[in-house]
Amino acid sequence: MANDTQLTAEEVATFQARVLAWFDQHGRKDLPWQQDITPYRVWVSEIMLQQTQVATVIPYFERFMSTFPDVGTLAAAEEDQVLYLWTGLGYYARARNLHKTAKQVITEYNGEFPDELQALEALAGIGRSTAGAILSIAHGKRAAILDGNVKRVLARCFAIEGWPGTTATSKALWAVAEQLTPHERIGAYTQVMMDLGAALCVSREPSCSRCPLEDRCQAKREQRIAEFPGKKPKKEMPVRATCIVLVCNHDGEYLLTRRPTTGLWGGLWTFPEVEAAQLDEELIDRGWQPMPSSFAPFRNTFTHFHLDITPVQATSNEAVVNEPNRSQWVHPNQLPEIGLTTPTNHLLKLLAKCDDNAVIDDNMNNGNGNVQISMDLT
Ligand code: SF4
Known part of the structure; x- marks a missing residue:
């Protein structure tokens, strides 16, 4: 697709119908953060899932929720306790931001997560994709997501060239993500897009034969799967x-x-x-x-x-x-x-x-x- 981001209405409808049908039949619905859905639980799971696989996150999420069942208990906790429950997950700035944001939600929003994209994005550690996940899954509002898993699916499916860390590639991916986001069943759509990337369209050896997008996936058709998403340019690290x-x-x-x-x-x-x-x-x-x-x-x-x-x-x-x-x-x-x-x-x-x-x-x-x-x- 050479980063041309215009999809026809038919392409969009087919894409949505296929992934949602796959979700109904095969999608995971028993993950702990898919139960008792609240903005708080979606937010914590999204932050934990950044850079970390589902299987690793599950026990951390469960421990975290039993200690801090809501944003108030998290805001009132000592930082040491939050970092303790994060020990082993890595990228500790995520835990510190989580704590900071919980306090902000209590003091500035009376304990309720905002339900507007801009307000969510203004909170520490919440980017456009995490905000989109909270809005779509917890509030049922139409909002696109583009986490690492979704980037991989879209980059391959539409053969979007370049490393997603560059502005041009990121813009092209967001443009496709926005066009594909449905008005109906938005929570299910968000979950299935993350699920496809985590379960089928994995970095190495994706399970294309089980993928609902196989016959429209450009990277698969051109046998160029390994080229997408484009790699970060290598730099010698000190x-x-x-x-x-x-x-x-x-x-x-x-x-x-x-x-x-x-x-x-x-x-x-x-x-x-x-x-x-x-x-x-x-x-x-x-x-x-x-x-x-x-x-x-x-x-x-x-x-x-x-x-x-x-x-x-x-x-x-x-x-x-x-x-x-x-x-x-x-x-x-x-x-x-x-x-x-x-x-x-x-x-x-x-x-x-x-x-x-x-x-x-x-x-x-x-x-x-x-x-x-x-x-x-x-
Ligand atoms: S067909 Fe394969 S490469 Fe293409 S989106 Fe599906 S799993 Fe990923």
Whole structure:
């Protein structure tokens, strides 16, 4: 289609009829956020589903809802509790924005989510697509969505060229999404479009033979599926390095410190971080005795850079002094309800395992006596 965005009325009607018929027959209707639909539940699910697969989100969503059943309980929560329930999902700015927006909905909208696109888009962390999902699913209002899954379906079906991160491609995709959005059954249409992208039109090896759009899909017809959506131009990512000190006291507790509320891993708890060049000096200053590390260095990849992390182990004779909001000693087997960075969460789980078994499982060992961790999360 070379990014020509004009569809005929017949094309639009056929597209809508096919996907809605597929929804009636095969679409998922038992997902937790499809029950007891409210703007709050749709909003939380949409934010969790950004960058994360349905199967991963389900237990997080259920835990979140049982702790914060409505926007009021979320707004009244401590940030630590919100980050704790987000631990492991990654992209923590989503959790902080969720918390911020909940407070805004309480103070500015009397606890009711706005039902206008512009007002929703003005809330922290809510973009045009999330606003469209809330309006269509929870309020039954006609509004287009274009999340990652829908972009993939539309880019392939209409062979829309280019990386969706560019203005031109994004505009072309939104134009098609707007034209295809029906006036009737808008909630079902929104859900089926997300479902098609998540269940059939997946990035690799889509299930075209089960897809209701197979015979009108241009990428399929031209055997160019892998070309859509266009890839982000590759750029060398800078590599940064840091050491984290897993310092243990006589009670088997480890020291965690809280990061500043803004910036990388804002507000999350982590092992003390030290620059490699300052490591020896820092260990002496703090009176920590280094010991052989059981953990191999690993890489954590963020959107704009790689962070190479070297875990260093040490012991401490320091008296246990917890400074609320700044530092605390925690036992890996009795973790408090706080938000942890992904590497800290993984390492604490491994330390708990070591503590339980006294020996490190073979499949975690890289053969040099070091535990290997592989992560690619923010
Ligand atoms: S036919 Fe295949 S590539 Fe085209 S929309 Fe359906 S699943 Fe995606």
